[in-house]
Amino acid sequence: MATIFIDNQPYEVCSGQSLLQQCLTLGMDIPYFCWHPALGAVGACRQCAVKEFRDEKDTQGRVVMSCMTPIKDGMRISVNDPQVREFRAHVIEWLMENHPHDCPICDEGGECHLQDMTVMSGHTYRRYRFKKRTFRNQDLGPCINHEMNRCITCYRCIRFYQDYAGGHDLRAFASKDHVYFGRHTDGTLESEFSGNLVEICPTGVFTDKTLKKHYTRKWDLQTSPSVCVHCGLGCNIIVGERYGKVRRILNRYNGQVNGYFLCDRGRFGYEFVNGDKRLRQPSLGAYERSALATKPQTLAAMADLVRNDRRLIGIGSPRASLEANFALKTLVGADRFYLGTSDTDTHLVATILDILQRSPAKIASLYDVERADAVFILGEDVSNTAPRLALALRQALRTAFGGLLETLHIAPWLDRAVRQASALEAASPIYIATPNATRLDDIARGLFRAAPDDIARLGFAVAHELSTQAPAVTDLTDEMGSRAAAIAAALRQASHPLIISGIGCASPAVIHAAANVVAALCEIGKDAQLCLTVAEVNSLGLAMIGGHRLSEAFAVVHEDGAPTVIVLEN
Incomplete structure (x- = not known):
């Protein structure tokens, strides 16, 4: 720990971190663009300026970038010094010179870091009256929309894409004051983490094209915390819904799991929820002659099945929730519940479960x-x-x-x-x-x-x-x-x-x-x-619940003369 003085007030902070990170942790209002907690600092935007003093007798000080300044015990800084406030106001004005100011139609509206930082810096009046620099936007595939005219050159996009995620096809192309972030030609971004550009970008350069298809303003979305269903890692997500349809998936920070980032499968793989073929209401009767049923009718029919058919069996699923698998196993009985995975996968997951339970x-x-x-x-x-x-x-x-x-x-x-x-x-x-x-x-x-x-x-x-x-x-x-x-x-x-x-x-x-x-x-x-x-989101959970192999279910069907089978989300 170290003690620093901010505007003559002492604060206990963690040494070994940047001054900006500690000031933000303390709740200080310092604007920034290029810094990101997962990406570190490069000092590209010059927006996070503060004044550093040699000691308590120094009245002049010097302007430093807080994202590039290490914490030192006893250091004295000012966040609200008039000179650095004016400096930050000039910087945001330079950055906004060529911005189109298209907030009313921008997909980032309502969640825009640029809007927040501009208001924080007091830049509310536009003095620029000349022709603005413009760019041609690229087609980056079915998931990412590109609007380069909104760029403020913070370099977050390529720092994440190249340095953090190991991508190679998104680059910075520069000539004098023209800096272009894109591919050498139009085409789908190749990285399986390209969707994080949507959240990494502090402006609206990269936005969610899947949200654009059925657009709604961010403040009209009903959101809920959830867990990704596309693999066994359990990344934390935020699901946004409106009018009964999922509109987008965002990352939900969890320091022990996914941190600040998701893969594209988890971010864009939600459209199956809105699919036309999805069953949305129960029906009773043979498949081709089935009729829609109410919830009480369905519950009554299921109760009759369980009460009267002693040969009833259930087949679970590694894609269903643990609660649903447990409920089915309780309904049909442990001796009539079968795991909904191939025998090979069942054996492999059981091996993994045994090793995880015994491993030192x-x-x-x-x-x-x-x-x-x-x-x-x-x-x-x-x-x-x-x-x-x-x-x-x-x-x-x-x-x-x-x-x-x-x-x-x-x-x-x-x-x-x-x-x-x-x-x-x-x-x-x-x-x-x-x-x-x-x-x-x-x-x-x-x-x-x-x-x-x-x-x-x-x-x-x-x-x-x-x-x-x-x-x-x-x-x-x-x-x-x-x-x-x-x-x-x-x-x-x-x-x-x-x-x-x-x-x-x-x-x-x-x-x-x-x-x-x-x-x-x-x-x-x-x-x-x-x-x-x-392989699946609940492969391990299903193995822990336990059940018979799927091949045994087929054997039961042949031996018992086609018993009633309940198949759970499989």
Whole structure:
């Protein structure tokens, strides 16, 4: 902790952070654009100016950018000094020179960071009377709308897209005072995290094109906190609805899970909720001759089924809620409830559940993943199975280079300096063993392409290299043996090694190999962490509820002469 003086008032703050972040934490009204809590600072917008004084006798001071100024014990600053207030007012006026001022028709209206900061800075009168700089907008695909004339050149978009998410097709093109953020040609953005541009952009340059199709003003939306249903990570979201239709999905901050960002599947994959083929009212009777029914009629019919049909069975679903699965199991009875997953997936998820319950290692959250300093991925294409996990892995680079930053005396929130220093190092200690190429290959130090059985053998070999208590692997090739030794050495040197696997290879051996590696790390005293991915939002929950295999349900149908079957959201 440190004590700083803001306008002659003492405040206790956390050292090791930027002055802007601490001032915002204290509730100070300092305008800013380029700074973002997940992206750090680059000092591009010059909007967050404050005045810093040498000591209590200094009356002149100097203007500094608070986002680029580290906290020092005893430092004295002023947020409301007339000179810095005037400076901030001039900066916002420069930034707004070429802005179209189209707030009444802008999709960002009502949630615009630019509006808030402009009002905060007192810039309410437009003096610019000349022809404005204009740009041609691009077609960036079905999800993102592009309006470059609203840009204030804060660089948040490419800092997220390139540096944070590892994208390559969105860039900054500049000539003199013309800076253009876009692709080299029209086309759909390639990154699976492109939708975050909508929330990252402080103006209306990048907006949600899916919302534009059925537009409503933001203040007319009914919103509710929820959890994403598109993979097993459980990212937190905010669902916006109007007139009985979902209009958009926003990220809901959860520091242990998704933080500030979502994948595009979670952000734009909601239209199925509004689908024409979705069942919206119960009906009774044969499928082709069914008639719409009221809720009391439906409940009465279901009660008759349960009361009179002793052969009734239920089939659950990993996509349904835990409450719905539990209710169906209670309704039909535990001995008549069947898991709605293939036998292969059922066995794989049961294996994962058993390992997670018995493993000595910590089960890693996405927050933990970002702080891992060595990673071994066994058999899992993370970008497809759990995209937000892949984004977290890209942030593990900073942890891996932490020693270098400390040597160079670079604060971790100085984003551009951190990125440049990281480029001096070799690839991060991330090792990926998968059957095919993945979208994380560009940050990996070592890649291994093989069939699932060979991937499992590599994992078992790494475990044995770490601890002789782990079973040895015979008939290893020299190449695989040296590869296993290199991976084991990187994991052994790490303070927080992370092992990732899952059901992607449909191989229990690969999952057991990951469990052996993490157990070996724990045995040698490492603070190891384990992350095992599953296919659906409630795959693990359904396995914990328990039930019979799906193949047994088919056998019951054939043997019992077609009993009544209740299928739950499957």
